[in-house]
Amino acid sequence: MDELLIEARLNEYTPREPNPNVPFAPEEIAQAAAACRDAGASVAHFHARDPETGAASTEPAVYCEIGRALRASSDMVVMPTLGATVSTAIEERFAHILSMAKSPATRAELVPLDLASANTSVYDRGQRSFDNEDSLYENTVATLRALSEGVRAVGVRPIGVAYSVPSLRLVEPLLETGVLQEPLYLQLLLTREGVLSGHPATRRGLDALLDFIPDGVDLEWNVLGYGSNLLELADVVLERGGHFALGLGDYPYLELGTPTNADVIANLVARARAHGREPATPARVRERFGLIGP
Amino acid sequence: MDELLIEARLNEYTPREPNPNVPFAPEEIAQAAAACRDAGASVAHFHARDPETGAASTEPAVYCEIGRALRASSDMVVMPTLGATVSTAIEERFAHILSMAKSPATRAELVPLDLASANTSVYDRGQRSFDNEDSLYENTVATLRALSEGVRAVGVRPIGVAYSVPSLRLVEPLLETGVLQEPLYLQLLLTREGVLSGHPATRRGLDALLDFIPDGVDLEWNVLGYGSNLLELADVVLERGGHFALGLGDYPYLELGTPTNADVIANLVARARAHGREPATPARVRERFGLIGP
DSSP: OOSBOEEEEOOTTOOSSSOTTOOOSHHHHHHHHHHHHHHTOOEEEEOOBOTTTOOBOOOHHHHHHHHHHHHHHOOOEEEEOSOSOOOSSHHHHTHHHHHHTTSTTTOOOEEEEEOOOEEOOBEETTTTEESOTTOEEOOOHHHHHHHHHHHHTTTOEEEEEEOSHHHHHHHHHHHHTTSSOSSEEEEEEEEOTTBTTSEESSHHHHHHHHTTSOTTOOEEEEEEEETSOGGGGHHHHHHTTOEEEESTTTOOOGGGSSOOHHHHHHHHHHHHHHTTOOBOOHHHHHHHHTOOOO | OOSBOEEEEOOTTOOSSSOTTOOOSHHHHHHHHHHHHHHTOOEEEEOOBOTTTOOBOOOHHHHHHHHHHHHHHOOOEEEEOSTTOOOSSHHHHTHHHHHHTTSTTTOOOEEEEEOOOEEOOBEETTTTEESOTTOEEOOOHHHHHHHHHHHHTTTOEEEEEEOSHHHHHHHHHHHHTTSSOSSEEEEEEEEOTTBTTSEESSHHHHHHHHTTSOTTOOEEEEEEEETSOGGGGHHHHHHTTOEEEESTTTOOOGGGSSOOHHHHHHHHHHHHHHTTOOBOOHHHHHHHHTOOOO
């Protein structure tokens, strides 16, 4: 797809320091998303947060409230996290998706499947220590299958998030065994120093993933830069035909002042137009991936 | 180190089909190792097996018996697996190393630490199915630290096995926090189709690891080709200054007829000499890594 798919990663579990424009409350998330839509984004990715403290929320009711606010404020594709909880009870991992699916007014359309089990200990080079040496994010093939079947049963489409080359080698087996479907929305994870579960957010780190995207699979790939300024890789991604997942959830983008999510999207869209690529509309994204829509 | 370090991977859990020369019994392992030593290998890597059936053995007594037979038959560096059991009780994972350390006649010198938690489901493309969708190999930072401390307490040196780029990003943090030590023996895992936890055993797969070996770390790297003909990558590894871990445990090498482990090593040594590289002796390897020796 030549049009540029832009997924706005609105908030994750990011604090309001150093950038206070991270949305917490459902209405804040919806307003930020609508502004991103005006700037050129087509997919809204979000996590539920406590409106006051920003603490992570796992409440299905809060996810429904966000879904309703999003639907009311724009036509964006709705993509909540599946990482609201990493409880070992699989059903809890997608309980919020099932709640959202009870009404077209709140239903999710896409959810990310992380295609790897990984150590998620974060390293602080200055302190020479890990935050937690026990951290393990468990996504066996059985887990991925259960998550995929659970969300597809209510009409939600899983996307694949590749952490490293083994994730990319897993793509075709997962397609062949029905865990993923073509056309595939494939996200490539790049991470800042100290976050060791992905490739570094450098040209080399990106190239070493692109080299292993399976040939002959009908897919669109985008790049996610956790803790990293993805705009620095914008030109190469645009040239290679890739798409973007970015926003204040991943990086404060203080290089742009104290931007809002929409300011970041607008900066990317200007660069894309210089490469002759126009942003995709939500309708175009729904058509490409066979999504039900609002 | 310009001399070529060759680790003979003698048996793993490989069956005697299609190559009957895989050693099972302690005496068979020791004889195979001694022949590999004559051919140019300096490190003997092995798993304990039932002498008749070849079934995996987790018995510390069998590991001791192999260690004793190895010491009696050659001066090779002794490197048993740490994967004898993947029991969640850490102590059980290195119980055989502690038993071996009770006598210089059986003591291990090197053991491999797998620097990743990973899905280890193996995919059969013909059958379009995984062997076991639940497979997870758990090696959190805490696990790696416990294994490292456990074996170092008895004078055994851990090496690092890199599965993918995240493993290589973990190397410096593990050095800085004392889980690994310089000079580091770093092994790069390449795997056949269907074994998805490593990079593919291709020039591209290798390059995408080499690009992320940390600069400024005192190390020697070698390549392991699980299920793959590593001789096909011999020239590039030799040119780049790398070393080798290979043998019938990983691949039957029927391209050479029905070779013994020593035949495979001899083939590699001939290629190395064409590149002007002589095999390292066990004494040279012990000097390089500060090993205690027999």
